[in-house]
Amino acid sequence: MMNVLASKAQLRASFLRWALFLVPLVMLIGFTAGQLGSPLTPWFAGLVKPAIFPPPVVFGIVWTALFVLIGLSLALVASAWGAAGRGLALGAFAVQFMVSQSWSAVFFGMQDMWSGLYIIIAAAVLMVPALVLVWRVRRAAGLLLLPYFGWLCFAGVLNYAFIQENPEGGARGDSGAETRVQI
Template identity: 60%
Template sequence: MNFLASKAQLRASFARWSLFLVPLIVLLGFLGGQMGSPSTVWFQSLSKPSIYPPPAAFGIVWTILYVMIGFSVALVASAWGAFGRGIAIIAFALHFIGNLAWTYAFFGLQNMQLGLGVLVYTALSLVVVIWLFWRVRRIAGLLLLPYLAWVLFASVLNWQFIVENPDGGAGAKEAGAVERIEL
């Protein structure tokens, strides 16, 4: 059944979706960030690239981006009856898994190459999501552009970590540093 919603109904739908999705995306981002930590001995022993921002910047930037992502998804979710809405939401969900997996790949597994692979997947799938969102609601696609810029920056930064630490951070192990994690 297709029907046209009034502007007031669309605004109300967007508000409801926003109240649900913005906190959910921020929470998932926070939980994803708990799958690894830059405070490990391994990461602290890595040579940091010159483009590495102050550590406090990551929390600030990611919080702002997750809020923007939440509003973007809410715009698409509230576009009842819009052509491509369902596939756009599915594509976003598949994309967001990559976003959340990076912390575990890079910090949790301490695998910079896998982290870069996850970022490449994240960037490529994000381009698809932006295109699909754009077709449903242009503003939803536009809201994801700063996120794409940050993912591309993160990819360059990840690559620089690989270049500056060709041993993969083995220096921490050679220095006798040990980190034991028990479950």
């Protein structure tokens, strides 16, 4: 009778295969979500930026690093064949991630800061059980998700700061792609 399911080399190879699939997938989802709403609009340019708003270049660097960490975390969980709660952890994280990735389309695309705030709060709240479930499968995977959770919390504070600085919501509909005709 066999008492070892897989050798260490097989486990490393499984992790590597999952990482080579999941890191690019997470980055593709994030990049695609970012295309559904962009800060490169006259509406966003016209908003008063809160004091805690980082230089714009920071967002690309941070999100790229976070997407890599997320992909590696998910690869650790996905390669944990037979681990109790593996499927539930991956499913809970997938739901949370899709909610969080809808933020750009709502905040930038729809130019709706309040709905964006609700989405980022929902994403942070959903992250708590997802993080617990991932942690139970692989502690290291949970640790890799902590920076993402921290960034979600910061994004919520930043979203709220935008609302405070721009209580009227900015010049909505000012995408530059429409023509207004007054009769």
